[in-house]
Amino acid sequence: MYEKITAENPYEVPMRIYPAVHYTMGGLWVDYELMSNIKGLFVLGEANFSDHGANRLGASALMQGLADGYFVIPYTIGNYLADEIKNPLVPSNHEAFDEAERKVSDRIDQLMSIKGSRPVESFHKSLGRIMWNKCGMARNAQGLQEAIKEVRELKEEFWKDVRIPGEINEMNPELDKAQRVADFIELGELMCIDALHRNESAGGHFRDEYQTPDGEALRRDDEFMYVAAWEYISEHQWQLHKEELRYEEVKPTQRSYK
Amino acid sequence: MEHYTMHLTLKVWRQKNADSKGRFETYEVKDISSEMSFLEMFDVLNERLIREGKEPIAFDHDCREGICGTCSMYINGRPHGPWHATTTCQLHMRAFRNGDTIVVEPWRAKAFPVIKDLIVNRNAFDRIIQAGGYISVNTGNAVDGNAIPIKKENADKAFAAAACIGCGACVAACKNSSALLFVSAKVAHLALLPQGEPERKTRVVSMIEQMDKEGFGSCTFTQACEAVCPKEISITNISRLKKEYLRAGLESDR
Numbered sequence: 256m257y258e259k260i261t262a263e264n265p266y267e268v269p270m271r272i273y274p275a276v277h278y279t280m281g282g283l284w285v286d287y288e289l290m291s292n293i294k295g296l297f298v299l300g301e302a303n304f305s306d307h308g309a310n311r312l313g314a315s316a317l318m319q320g321l322a323d324g325y326f327v328i329p330y331t332i333g334n335y336l337a338d339e340i341k342n343p344l345v346p347s348n349h350e351a352f353d354e355a356e357r358k359v360s361d362r363i364d365q366l367m368s369i370k371g372s373r374p375v376e377s378f379h380k381s382l383g384r385i386m387w388n389k390c391g392m393a394r395n396a397q398g399l400q401e402a403i404k405e406v407r408e409l410k411e412e413f414w415k416d417v418r419i420p421g422e423i424n425e426m427n428p429e430l431d432k433a434q435r436v437a438d439f440i441e442l443g444e445l446m447c448i449d450a451l452h453r454n455e456s457a458g459g460h461f462r463d464e465y466q467t468p469d470g471e472a473l474r475r476d477d478e479f480m481y482v483a484a485w486e487y488i489s490e491h492q493w494q495l496h497k498e499e500l501r502y503e504e505v506k507p508t509q510r511s512y513k
Numbered sequence: 514m515e516h517y518t519m520h521l522t523l524k525v526w527r528q529k530n531a532d533s534k535g536r537f538e539t540y541e542v543k544d545i546s547s548e549m550s551f552l553e554m555f556d557v558l559n560e561r562l563i564r565e566g567k568e569p570i571a572f573d574h575d576c577r578e579g580i581c582g583t584c585s586m587y588i589n590g591r592p593h594g595p596w597h598a599t600t601t602c603q604l605h606m607r608a609f610r611n612g613d614t615i616v617v618e619p620w621r622a623k624a625f626p627v628i629k630d631l632i633v634n635r636n637a638f639d640r641i642i643q644a645g646g647y648i649s650v651n652t653g654n655a656v657d658g659n660a661i662p663i664k665k666e667n668a669d670k671a672f673a674a675a676a677c678i679g680c681g682a683c684v685a686a687c688k689n690s691s692a693l694l695f696v697s698a699k700v701a702h703l704a705l706l707p708q709g710e711p712e713r714k715t716r717v718v719s720m721i722e723q724m725d726k727e728g729f730g731s732c733t734f735t736q737a738c739e740a741v742c743p744k745e746i747s748i749t750n751i752s753r754l755k756k757e758y759l760r761a762g763l764e765s766d767r
């Protein structure tokens with residue numbers, strides 16, 4: 256695979272290795288039964304936050320998919336349904352369905368009516384650049400503050416100037432991508448806010464300001480031994496819920512590759 | 514690796530939807546880096562088309578690392594293009610020369626109707642999988658990974674068959690539009706492992722039944738499928754499928 260990408264044979268030429276964005280860490284908040292704060296909505300695998308708080312090491316996607324799907328959900332779904340079994344089916348003409356449908360179609364209409372000048376792809380790239388430069392492997396308070404500002408500006412421009420060709424009721428990959436990029440922009444802003452809030456270095460989060468004299472991550476467990484769960488309130492507003500972490504058997508230690 | 518800039522002519526199949534007639538459209542694509550992937554080249558072209566107020570070319574893609582099987586397209590008369598054992602997303606522009614004309618078409622098979630431009634509907638494959646490409650397993654408890662011994666040779670063969678990503682290139686390359694290489698990979702993968710045992714007698718029959726229902730053609734063993742398969746699925750799997758089919762016919766309780 257490496258040779259196909261680079262046209263260099265790694266048996267003959269040293270491999271060129273460089274960091275790249277793989278995934279975002281964290282995910283939707285769930286309880287120990289893997290149920291989100293919406294009753295009856297379970298979140299499995301990498302989409303939830305439970306095992307990917309600060310770290311995302313190789314193959315953990317598979318690990319969490321298996322752990323959640325194989326060991327947790329077979330019990331917890333049944334546990335939830337046991338209380339529901341007497342409730343009649345909720346018909347899909349319930350007003351909540353109408354409201355959800357309206358929200359989605361309104362958003363699609365809004366996106367399509369912008370008829371601006373910039374392709375979705377160019378917004379995606381701009382967002383990527385901001386995140387890579389300022390919320391990347393090493394971040395600091397100043398960069399993150401700038402990034403939050405830049406992402407907000409990008410969001411404004413996106414909703415004013417994005418150009419989505421094609422129609423709504425047809426296969427439209429640009430519309431599909433626009434919806435994702437709109438979400439990425441929102442998530443990007445929150446990631447910067449979260450990274451700015453966490454005044455320590457831990458796992459994949461390295462703040463320039465918090466390092467040991469020899470450049471390793473400096474944890475600050477006295478202040479930050481909690482999961483930061485952010486609840487969406489309104490545009491640019493999230494409320495922090497701290498979920499305390501207690502380690503009884505294994506104690507977290509400084510991450511060091513030495 | 515040195516890279517160079519290329520100017521290309523693209524002839525791409527454009528088709529609004531399944532009901533409308535398609536046609537080739539020609540695009541002059543300038544300033545493409547030889548180090549771009551084939552799909553990146555499409556991204557660049559699409560961005561330009563959108564800026565010019567034109568409809569971008571619809572194509573399927575997801576992982577872009579050769580594991581999901583969505584990036585289906587015929588490039589210069591060959592599924593997934595000129596490189597051996599390579600998906601379209603892994604194909605890089607250095608496979609072509611500056612000034613080349615590249616012809617790009619969707620898969621063409623009755624069971625894979627065009628949805629738009631280069632995107633075809635491959636749900637037929639999903640329905641074949643639903644018909645039998647699964648195993649029964651107990652959840653809730655951790656089974657020790659090595660509790661059931663599996664012969665090394667079988668494990669290797671099953672693993673090689675499991676590499677099939679369901680891209681459909683085998684169907685597209687086949688003059689009969691047969692899906693047998695795909696189905697055989699799935700059947701062989703599970704038939705070789707003890708985990709596949711509970712459904713062994715019904716799986717192959719149900720999958721073949723579904724395959725026929727979907728309108729794929731019959732296999733006449735031309736071996737075109739093996740030649741273009743990006744995952745190098747071997748046609749020996751087809752022999753295994755036939756053996757499984759015969760065995761199921763003899764032993765089935767259905």
Ligand code: SF4
Nearest residue numbers: 677678680681683742
């Ligand atoms: S057998 Fe090969 S060509 Fe056919 S679907 Fe599987 S990976 Fe694709």
Ligand code: FES
Nearest residue numbers: 577581582584602
């Ligand atoms: S995009 Fe997934 S295999 Fe090509």
